[in-house]
Amino acid sequence: MGLVKSMFKITEELLFKILILTAFGIYFYLSLQFPSIPMQEGYGAGLFPLIISVSFFLFAIKDFFTKNKEEFNKNENLVLVGFLIIIFIPMFFINLLGMYLVLALFLFYLNYVLKIPIVKNIIITLSTIITVHLVFVKIFKLSFPEIWFVE
Amino acid sequence: MIDLLFSNLNILTISLIFFGVAFGILVSAIPGLTTTIGVVLLLPFSFYLDSASSLGMLMGVFVGGMAGGAIPAILINIPGNPASIVTNVNGYPLAQSGKGDFALGLAMISSTIGALIGLIILFLISPELSDFALKFGAVEQCALVLLGLSLVSALSEKSVMKGYISMCFGLMIATIGLDPITATPRYNFNTVALQQGISFIPVMIGMFALPTIIESLIISKDFKFPTLDKNFKQCLVGVYDAFKEIIQSKFNLIRSSVIGSIIGAIPGTGSAIAATLSYQLTKKIEKSDNNERFSSQGIISPEAANSSMSGGALIPMLTLGIPGDPVTAVMLGALTIHGLEPGPLMISSFPEAYYGLLGSFAVSVLFLIILTLIGIPFFLKAIRVKTKYLMPIIFVLCIIGSFALRNSMLDVWIMIIFGVIAFYMNRNGYPILPMILALILGKILEEQFRMSLIISLGDPFIFFKKPISLTLLIILGCFLSYIFVKFVKNIITQNKNV
Numbered sequence: 001m002g003l004v005k006s007m008f009k010i011t012e013e014l015l016f017k018i019l020i021l022t023a024f025g026i027y028f029y030l031s032l033q034f035p036s037i038p039m040q041e042g043y044g045a046g047l048f049p050l051i052i053s054v055s056f057f058l059f060a061i062k063d064f065f066t067k068n069k070e071e072f073n074k075n076e077n078l079v080l081v082g083f084l085i086i087i088f089i090p091m092f093f094i095n096l097l098g099m100y101l102v103l104a105l106f107l108f109y110l111n112y113v114l115k116i117p118i119v120k121n122i123i124i125t126l127s128t129i130i131t132v133h134l135v136f137v138k139i140f141k142l143s144f145p146e147i148w149f150v151e
Numbered sequence: 152m153i154d155l156l157f158s159n160l161n162i163l164t165i166s167l168i169f170f171g172v173a174f175g176i177l178v179s180a181i182p183g184l185t186t187t188i189g190v191v192l193l194l195p196f197s198f199y200l201d202s203a204s205s206l207g208m209l210m211g212v213f214v215g216g217m218a219g220g221a222i223p224a225i226l227i228n229i230p231g232n233p234a235s236i237v238t239n240v241n242g243y244p245l246a247q248s249g250k251g252d253f254a255l256g257l258a259m260i261s262s263t264i265g266a267l268i269g270l271i272i273l274f275l276i277s278p279e280l281s282d283f284a285l286k287f288g289a290v291e292q293c294a295l296v297l298l299g300l301s302l303v304s305a306l307s308e309k310s311v312m313k314g315y316i317s318m319c320f321g322l323m324i325a326t327i328g329l330d331p332i333t334a335t336p337r338y339n340f341n342t343v344a345l346q347q348g349i350s351f352i353p354v355m356i357g358m359f360a361l362p363t364i365i366e367s368l369i370i371s372k373d374f375k376f377p378t379l380d381k382n383f384k385q386c387l388v389g390v391y392d393a394f395k396e397i398i399q400s401k402f403n404l405i406r407s408s409v410i411g412s413i414i415g416a417i418p419g420t421g422s423a424i425a426a427t428l429s430y431q432l433t434k435k436i437e438k439s440d441n442n443e444r445f446s447s448q449g450i451i452s453p454e455a456a457n458s459s460m461s462g463g464a465l466i467p468m469l470t471l472g473i474p475g476d477p478v479t480a481v482m483l484g485a486l487t488i489h490g491l492e493p494g495p496l497m498i499s500s501f502p503e504a505y506y507g508l509l510g511s512f513a514v515s516v517l518f519l520i521i522l523t524l525i526g527i528p529f530f531l532k533a534i535r536v537k538t539k540y541l542m543p544i545i546f547v548l549c550i551i552g553s554f555a556l557r558n559s560m561l562d563v564w565i566m567i568i569f570g571v572i573a574f575y576m577n578r579n580g581y582p583i584l585p586m587i588l589a590l591i592l593g594k595i596l597e598e599q600f601r602m603s604l605i606i607s608l609g610d611p612f613i614f615f616k617k618p619i620s621l622t623l624l625i626i627l628g629c630f631l632s633y634i635f636v637k638f639v640k641n642i643i644t645q646n647k648n649v
Contacts, residue, residue: 013579034330045330047601056320079369080574087567091563107547110542111543115539
């Protein structure tokens with residue numbers, strides 16, 4: 001009873017396991033859309049995904065019913081969510097903001113979270129952006145998305 | 152054969168190898184960063200360099216990284232990478248007693264000699280293995296990849312089940328894109344971008360580097376190196392003493408190096424296992440763990456083992472196409488970027504690249520000797536950089552490295568998403584290596600598997616009809632049975648305890 005209780009207590013590991021099973025479900029459903037019957041070119045494109053699905057299901061289901069150890073750490077997950085929001089929003093608008101501005105935003109934010117003093121933060125941000133421009137754009141000829149008004 | 156070893160070397164390649172060794176030592180010397188992160192950060196430069204230069208540079212990082220991890224292990228009791236997991240046990244007390252330079256000298260010199268022994272073993276064994284590997288066709292390759300993936304999944308971390316789940320997840324990702332035989336688009340959700348599949352480079356960058364950055368954000372922890380109050384000359388005296396001590400401990404050094412090479416040649420084992428096993432054996436043979444004599448042995452043994460492991464780990468990577476540890480998994484990726492396919496046919500198909508890689512290894516070892524002999528005092532000063540200043544820059548490099556692959560933001564998104572997945576995988580005990588390996592080898596596995604079925608006109612028993620594949624499958628069967636028996640025994644013990 002204790003084991004069952006600990007298995008279904010909301011923990012990070014349980015949520016992760018549910019995500020794994022969901023991914024399996026979607027993958028398995030999609031793998032049924034491809035032919036897996038023998039054809040002239042051997043078996044169809046669906047055979048290999050089906051084999052993976054079956055093995056994956058066996059391992060995942062066994063793993064699902066094992067004891068979960070990790071507690072749900074709200075604070076740590078919130079830090080990660082904050083990080084992802086701050087990273088994803090500028091990345092979504094990268095064609096508008098341009099690569100340099102987005103990288104500068106990321107650098108400034110990370111330096112701020114890591115408690116680097118503001119003056120040092122600005123110096124590090126600017127010097128990194130200049131180095132990135134010199135090394136990757138001037139030497140290695142990478143073409144970054146430009147800021148909208150420069151385009 | 153010897154002339155091929157150094158035929159690719161030019162000024163640029165040699166400079167990049169030197170840079171790689173120094174970078175490898177520095178990266179591993181900074182707690183929180185590993186050799187794998189070092190190799191991953193330099194991987195995007197492969198697109199802009201020729202194969203000899205880029206592989207030489209990565210080889211330098213690999214060789215330097217194995218030695219550099221000992222620096223924080225000895226000075227602040229935190230292993231710089233998993234390879235130095237036991238070096239701090241004896242190294243840190245020595246450093247505390249004012250013999251940091253001596254302890255570092257022991258670690259660095261034994262690392263260098265260990266790497267040299269690993270290179271000799273690699274040079275002697277791999278051509279023999281490769282001759283045998285020429286007998287491998289689609290059926291045998293399929294069985295071999297399956298065996299390699301299973302070994303890596305089962306041996307990499309604590310839970311075998313989680314290792315296999317990680318492997319299956321990697322195989323799932325590998326099936327995204329066009330199918331290798333009939334070019335049927337799969338799992339691309341009708342988008343052109345996903346038709347090419349998910350490249351393993353952004354996945355690797357994200358999975359190895361991003362969890363470290365996220366951890367540093369969460370913990371906000373930083374490390375500081377203590378100062379070593381010795382000038383350059385005094386440090387050199389300590390290094391010379393270490394050299395004399397190593398000459399006296401030659402049997403320990405050779406034994407540990409051979410153990411390291413053997414462990415490295417087994418896929419999925421890695422440097423931590425090599426160092427620990429060799430250390431335990433030395434402890435048993437020396438039969439003491441307190442006296443000053445054992446302090447030196449306890450540093451020489453794991454450091455020689457982890458460095459010689461780098462040679463050993465290259466054996467399965469180059470001759471069978473199965474990486475021995477995470478760093479060789481990344482290097483496998485670098486080889487494929489340049490159109491080189493590591494595996495049974497590597498020596499015969501790409502002899503220049505193969506022997507060039509061995510030559511780069513030899514030059515890396517040479518630079519390691521130079522850097523370790525004169526560099527210890529400089530490295531002690533150079534590594535006093537706070538990790539919090541490095542993390543944002545590493546993040547920017549990860550973004551640019553992923554973007555550089557196809558000039559596409561999709562790869563940056565993939566890098567971040569897989570970085571977050573890896574962060575949760577780490578926290579919940581799911582090993583990352585099997586997933587990366589499955590992603591790299593998944594396409595080969597499927598291609599060879601379906602080719603085998605085409606050859607046999609759809610008969611799945613073809614895998615049991617060929618002697619080599621049958622042997623490999625029997626080994627796999629024995630291995631899985633062993634795991635199953637162990638698993639059942641655990642359940643019985645748990646029930647008895649309840």
